[in-house]
Amino acid sequence: MTDPAERIRQAVVERIRKIVDGHHASSDGDDGQMACSCGAKGLSDHPRHVAEQIVDGLDLKAEAAEAADHVKKEIRYATAWFDWELTQLEGAQC
DSSP states (O other): OOOHHHHHHHHHHHHHHHHHHTOOEEEOSTTSOEEETTSOOSBSOHHHHHHHHHHHHHTHHHHHHHHHHHHHHHHHHHHHHHHHHHHHHHHHHO
């Protein structure tokens, strides 16, 4: 069985490969603007366009925010539980 981290790495590499494969720059006219094979036109920075597509395609922003929210909720839960346990212990000592 393969390492889970390696499977995740391979899945991410494959997803990025598909995104990059779907974006090829072409000249859009005399004004120096580029077009992309995905249909985007008037691009001044095609590599940036592809990078944005990778970030959007991997949904990195949303996942990071969801993970942070999940961790915050877990910390609040653990803190509340710990406070409850301390309160019970203090009551037993009186």
